[in-house]
Amino acid sequence: MPKFAGIIPPLCTPFHDDFTVDTVSFRRHVESQLDAGVHGVFVLGSSSEVAFQTDTQRRVTIETAVAQAAGRVPVLVGCIDMTTLRVAEHIKTAEALGADGIVVTAPYYTRTHPAEIERHFRLLRETTSLPIFAYDIPVAVHSKLDGGMLLRLAEEGVIEGLKDSSGDEAGFRLVLQGKRERGLDRFAVFTGSELLVDTALALGADGAVPGLANVDPVGYVLIYDHFRSGNAHAARREQERLLKLFAITEVAPPGRMGRGSAGLGAFKAAMKMRGFVDNAVMAPPQIALDDDELLRIKEKLAEAGLL
Template identity: 55%
Template sequence: MSLPTPLTGVVPPVCTPLTPDNEVDTASLARLVDHLVEGGVDGLFVLGSSSEAAYLPDRHRRTVVDTVVRHVAGQLPVLAGAIDMTALRVLDHATAARAAGADGIVVTAPFYTRTHPAEIARHYQVVAERAGLPLFAYDLPVSVHSKLGADLVLELAERSVLAGLKDSSGDEGGLRKVLLGRTREGLDSFTVLTGSELTVDSAFAMGADGVVPGLGNVDPHGYVRLARLCRAGDWQGARAEQDRLTALFGIVDVGDPTRIGPSSSGLGAFKAALHLRGVIDCPVTADPQLPLTEDEVLRIGKHLAAAGLL
C-alpha cells in the first residue's frame, strides 16, 4: 500500500516475541499484530528500539518484516527499521525491507563512527537515493549520540530526502521547531511523529501528526483513545487518558537497576505485560539482557490491573 502523507495517528513499534532459545516466535508475533490492529492503530513500525532491533541478527530482522507484512496483508502501512552504523549497511536492510513489502523505512543517524552534520545529511541522501522506499529519520540521540537538529531535518524535508521524522529525542523544544518550520515552509506532506509515550497530548497540541509508543504494544486502545481525544480538541479528556497511560508506564521501572539495565527492565516489562495479557507465549528478551524476577513480574501485573487491563 502507499503511505498516507502525512502518516497520522498511532503507529506502535512492534515488540519481537522470542522463543526461550532466542528464535523469533512468529505465531506470537502474528497474535501481537492482531492485538494491535484490533486496538485500532493506524500503522505498524517493526525493528525499532522496542522491537529489540539492536539485539537481532539479520535473519531475525528479515523474519520479523516478512511475518508482519504478510500477516497484516495491506490493512495498515508497515514501516521497517533499517538501522545500522553507516549508509551502505543501512541499504542492505532497506533492500530486505523492500523485498518483504514494507511501505517505508526508518533510519537513525550514523553511529559508532564520528560524523559531521554534513555527513549525516549525506547518509540520508545516499539512503534515500538507493532505498526505493519513503525514508523516515529516527532522532534517537541517547543511542546514536547525534542529535538531528531542526534545521537539518527541515532542509532534508524540503529536498524530499525525508518523508517524515520519528522524534525520540525527548527535546520538546526541538520538536516544536520542526513543527513550526514545517508550517512556515509549507511542508504539509512531511510526517512528524513523537516517540514519547508520556507527552502525547502535548505533542498533538503542538501539531504533531501521531505517536510511536512502545507502551502501545501493551495498551493500543489507550493510545488510540488518546489520539482521538486530541484530534477532537477534548484536552481535558486527553489529559486524563495521558495521566492513566503515564501511570501504566511505571512498569518500565520495576526492574532493579542494581541488577539489570534499563533495556532489560523496559523491554522486559513490555513483554511481561503482553505475556500476562495472553498475547505472546513467552516474555523472554534477547541475550544478553537479563530477565525480570517473579516479584517484578507480579508488580507489573498490579500496574495492569490498576489500568483496567487484567
C-alpha cells in the same frame, strides 16, 4: 495531509526460548494492535530489539508483520545499522519483503560530522523509492539530528517523516514550527514519547510511536481520537492514566539491570500477561525480570484495568 498519521506502535518482537522469532505470537500481537485501531505498525525499532537481532531474525520479523498486516495498515521497517552501506542492504531487504516505509537513524559507532549525517540520508534516498523516516534517538546513536537539517531534507523530498525520541521538547517544537512555516504539510512528524502524546498532538504532531502501546494500544488510539474530536480534556485524562501505567518500566532497580532490560522486559512481561504473546524472552545479554518484579507489573496492570 501526510501519508502517515495517527498511532503507529513500535512493536516488540516475541522470541522462543532459543531466541528464534515466535511468529505465531507475533501474528497474534499484530492482530491485537489492528483490533485496537492503530494506524500503522513499526517493526525493527528499539522496542523490537533491533540492535540484538541477526539478519535472519530481522527478515522473519519483517515477513511476519507484512503478512499479518496484509495491507490493512502501513508497515514501517527500521533499517538501522552503523554505516550507510550496511543500512542500504537492510533497505533492499525491506523493499523486497513489502515494507511501506523505512526508518533510519544517524550512523553510529564511528564518530560522524553533521555533514556526514546529512550525506548519509541523501545517499540512502538515492537507493530507494520508499518513504524515509528519520529516527532521532541520540541516547542510542549518540548523535542528535539537527532540526534545520531535517527541515531542509523534508523540503527537498529526501525524508518524508520524523520519529523524534530525542527527549528535546524544545527542538521538537521548533521542527513543528518550521514544518508549519515552510508549508511542509506532507512531512509526517511523530513523537516517540509514551508520556507526552496529547501535548505533542496539541503542538501539531501528526501522531505518535509509543512503545507502551505494545501493552495498551487502545489507550493511545483513544488519545488520538479524543484529540481529533476536539476533546482535549478526555485526551489528557487518558494520557495521565498511561503515565501511571508506564511505571511498569521502573519496577527493576537500576543497580540490577540496564534501563533497556527493565523497560523492554516490562513491556514483554505485560504483553504475555495480557495474552498478546506466549513468551517474555529477551535477546541476550539482557537480564530477565524476577518473580517479585513480575508481580508488581501484574498489580499495575490490574490497577489500570487491563487484567
